[in-house]
Amino acid sequence: MDLPQKRPTIKDIARESGYSKTAVSFAFNEPSRISAKARDIILSTADRLGYIPDPMARNFSLRRHLSIGFLLPQIIHYSMRNPYTLQVIQGIGSVCQKYGYTLTLIPPLNESITDAVRSAAVDGLITMGMQVGMDIVDVMKTRKLPFVTIDGTPSEDMPSVNIADEEASYQIMRLVLEKGHRCITIISLSEDAFESDEFEASVPKRRKRGYERALKEFGLSLYDLDGSVTNMVSECTLEDGKHAGHLISKLRNRPTCVMAMSDIVAIGCILYFKENSIRVPDDISVVGFDNIIESQLITPALTTVDQPAQEKGYLASEALFRMINGETLGSTHMEIPFTIIERQSLKEVPSSDEY
Amino acid sequence: MDLPQKRPTIKDIARESGYSKTAVSFAFNEPSRISAKARDIILSTADRLGYIPDPMARNFSLRRHLSIGFLLPQIIHYSMRNPYTLQVIQGIGSVCQKYGYTLTLIPPLNESITDAVRSAAVDGLITMGMQVGMDIVDVMKTRKLPFVTIDGTPSEDMPSVNIADEEASYQIMRLVLEKGHRCITIISLSEDAFESDEFEASVPKRRKRGYERALKEFGLSLYDLDGSVTNMVSECTLEDGKHAGHLISKLRNRPTCVMAMSDIVAIGCILYFKENSIRVPDDISVVGFDNIIESQLITPALTTVDQPAQEKGYLASEALFRMINGETLGSTHMEIPFTIIERQSLKEVPSSDEY
DNA sequence: CTGAAAGCGCTTACAG
DNA sequence: CTGAAAGCGCTTACAG
Numbered sequence: 231m232d233l234p235q236k237r238p239t240i241k242d243i244a245r246e247s248g249y250s251k252t253a254v255s256f257a258f259n260e261p262s263r264i265s266a267k268a269r270d271i272i273l274s275t276a277d278r279l280g281y282i283p284d285p286m287a288r289n290f291s292l293r294r295h296l297s298i299g300f301l302l303p304q305i306i307h308y309s310m311r312n313p314y315t316l317q318v319i320q321g322i323g324s325v326c327q328k329y330g331y332t333l334t335l336i337p338p339l340n341e342s343i344t345d346a347v348r349s350a351a352v353d354g355l356i357t358m359g360m361q362v363g364m365d366i367v368d369v370m371k372t373r374k375l376p377f378v379t380i381d382g383t384p385s386e387d388m389p390s391v392n393i394a395d396e397e398a399s400y401q402i403m404r405l406v407l408e409k410g411h412r413c414i415t416i417i418s419l420s421e422d423a424f425e426s427d428e429f430e431a432s433v434p435k436r437r438k439r440g441y442e443r444a445l446k447e448f449g450l451s452l453y454d455l456d457g458s459v460t461n462m463v464s465e466c467t468l469e470d471g472k473h474a475g476h477l478i479s480k481l482r483n484r485p486t487c488v489m490a491m492s493d494i495v496a497i498g499c500i501l502y503f504k505e506n507s508i509r510v511p512d513d514i515s516v517v518g519f520d521n522i523i524e525s526q527l528i529t530p531a532l533t534t535v536d537q538p539a540q541e542k543g544y545l546a547s548e549a550l551f552r553m554i555n556g557e558t559l560g561s562t563h564m565e566i567p568f569t570i571i572e573r574q575s576l577k578e579v580p581s582s583d584e585y
Numbered sequence: 586m587d588l589p590q591k592r593p594t595i596k597d598i599a600r601e602s603g604y605s606k607t608a609v610s611f612a613f614n615e616p617s618r619i620s621a622k623a624r625d626i627i628l629s630t631a632d633r634l635g636y637i638p639d640p641m642a643r644n645f646s647l648r649r650h651l652s653i654g655f656l657l658p659q660i661i662h663y664s665m666r667n668p669y670t671l672q673v674i675q676g677i678g679s680v681c682q683k684y685g686y687t688l689t690l691i692p693p694l695n696e697s698i699t700d701a702v703r704s705a706a707v708d709g710l711i712t713m714g715m716q717v718g719m720d721i722v723d724v725m726k727t728r729k730l731p732f733v734t735i736d737g738t739p740s741e742d743m744p745s746v747n748i749a750d751e752e753a754s755y756q757i758m759r760l761v762l763e764k765g766h767r768c769i770t771i772i773s774l775s776e777d778a779f780e781s782d783e784f785e786a787s788v789p790k791r792r793k794r795g796y797e798r799a800l801k802e803f804g805l806s807l808y809d810l811d812g813s814v815t816n817m818v819s820e821c822t823l824e825d826g827k828h829a830g831h832l833i834s835k836l837r838n839r840p841t842c843v844m845a846m847s848d849i850v851a852i853g854c855i856l857y858f859k860e861n862s863i864r865v866p867d868d869i870s871v872v873g874f875d876n877i878i879e880s881q882l883i884t885p886a887l888t889t890v891d892q893p894a895q896e897k898g899y900l901a902s903e904a905l906f907r908m909i910n911g912e913t914l915g916s917t918h919m920e921i922p923f924t925i926i927e928r929q930s931l932k933e934v935p936s937s938d939e940y
Numbered sequence: 941c942t943g944a945a946a947g948c949g950c951t952t953a954c955a956g
Numbered sequence: 957c958t959g960a961a962a963g964c965g966c967t968t969a970c971a972g
Contacts, residue, residue, distance in 0.1 A: 287949035306678035323661035327692040337682040642965035
């Protein structure tokens with residue numbers, strides 16, 4: 231009956247049904263434009279031959295992809311283990327579903343993010359940590375591909391979604407200092423694939439400014455040489471958090487508080503400390519950033535900054551869809567509120583001021 | 586200089602550079618086939634006009650998408666909150682990255698999974714919980730779209746990746762019974778979008794058979810009327826787990842052990858119990874299934890079945906890529922080992938046999 | 941090394 | 957209501 235060859239095309243259905251390609255196309259997309267009889271014959275012919283219109287050809291003809299892309303900030307393996315990123319994706323995904331779009335996760339292509347963007351088959355992109363002046367920005371502009379960046383540099387020609395990172399960091403650092411801590415280790419986010427030293431407004435840098443401001447009010451500095459404030463960097467994974475915990479436990483001048491820029495890292499630290507009989511918060515306090523769900527699961531529950539990751543994804547993709555539909559954005563820079571969440575992992579200590 | 590109109594096409598570069606479209610195409614894809622001079626002129630013209638070859642047109646011409654799809658088993662919002670699913674996606678994603686493919690997350694299209702599959706712009710699909718005889722299977726076959734299913738029905742013409750669900754369930758249930766528990770509440774997975782009563786080999790059903798076998802050995806049954814074994818169903822979310830915990834706490838004949846088919850649900854229960862001063866495992870034991878990372882974070886740590894979710898995604902997508910490349914699969918049905926993980930959430934109780 | 945032309949499988953303005 | 961034909965932007969077998 232039907233040869234197991236290749237998929238039938240619109241041409242086959244036209245020939246077999248006795249109608250034109252135009253009619254076949256209408257039967258599937260605008261049935262009202264042809265007679266009921268034509269529709270029936272065409273549809274049953276299609277059914278008989280196993281014809282399903284080729285989505286690629288259709289999209290190509292219609293000049294659209296019906297998909298938006300999410301540029302993974304790290305290799306896919308890391309990105310998918312980062313609950314914060316996952317929450318962002320969740321927000322984006324909900325919006326995609328609402329508009330009948332798919333969500334394409336785009337990993338760097340043979341190490342190259344730029345190449346990945348050049349060949350991304352999507353109608354728009356959500357990126358994380360995008361800075362003005364990066365190569366990818368040029369590629370997106372050249373391709374006239376609409377995009378929105380989350381946790382990137384607010385800039386006129388680059389729609390972005392952020393919290394007030396500097397202020398949030400200032401507040402959490404103040405909280406720690408008010409609890410009496412004077413010996414603190416900061417675990418910074420590694421500047422990810424998108425970032426480099428030349429960009430002044432990256433999230434880690436903005437946060438450091440917030441820390442610095444709070445520290446200064448207490449007569450301390452990020453760059454103290456007496457070792458009361460130490461700096462570390464870590465990947466955004468549980469494993470790296472544990473590793474950081476290990477390094478901290480070996481510090482000659484062990485801090486009374488660890489301040490991580492990411493909850494998952496903070497949790498890794500707590501896990502390491504617990505496994506090595508360092509009591510949290512009695513021996514050492516730990517605070518995080520993000521307020522991922524796991525922050526409530528861990529004992530002691532984590533003191534952290536709540537930033538609505540899902541909401542970020544939500545806002546960013548709603549804005550992106552507006553751009554895709556040719557609408558103009560009300561405000562190109564969207565800022566979402568954050569909240570300081572006090573739980574049990576941060577403890578008051580006798581301030582060294584009191585000695 | 587360059588009008589802010591629309592994107593230049595290969596035709597524009599050909600005209601502007603004085604070469605043919607063929608030459609332009611070669612300049613980008615097979616530079617060795619044209620002279621160095623031609624290449625330079627063409628590439629610099631492209632650069633000047635801001636030309637980046639249209640990925641859609643290229644893919645269309647090459648009859649490929651360079652993307653594989655993951656059919657979300659639940660609405661995107663739920664799927665992305667299910668750590669087990671996320672681990673599967675992670676495994677798939679790593680393989681995609683390795684082959685230079687993107688990963689398209691496909692939510693049901695206006696409620697219809699079938700429509701979503703009809704129009705999915707991908708070279709192959711990974712599905713979860715696919716059963717023989719489902720509509721989607723027909724669509725995929727009609728489209729001649731290669732696919733692999735995870736946690737579906739092992740079947741000749743449907744490559745699948747599974748653990749031995751029945752045996753795993755048998756073992757974990759036996760463990761619970763050996764610890765003396767005789768009053769047990771089972772929280773089953775809801776049969777998701779893909780499944781329905783007509784399919785006998787779904788994962789929840791296979792697991793129930795395992796439970797039943799173990800129970801029978803202890804003179805009990807899934808369908809006991811004396812209420813010693815009760816059944817519940819829940820969505821695979823933390824919230825639903827909490828809700829289940831609530832319902833269980835209200836049971837007139839409160840069980841000594843809760844057996845959830847998913848860790849996230851088990852953790853939800855534990856959270857609810859803790860919040861309501863029901864001690865785990867002293868007042869009630871809880872066991873899960875999956876061994877997600879969170880199972881180690883929660884206190885008490887969860888006794889559960891370890892199934893390598895990432896490995897499932899990994900195997901499934903490696904098989905899919907083989908199919909996409911026209912290779913034949915060694916074995917169409919892949920089974921991965923599981924492990925019973927004993928932690929603190931399951932406690933020994935005096936068996937009612939001893940009364 | 942180079943280019944004219946056919947082809948990928950649809951959509952749709954246009955004419956009948 | 958119906959269909960011939962142009963067009964979407966590439967690739968590539970073929971001839972020169």
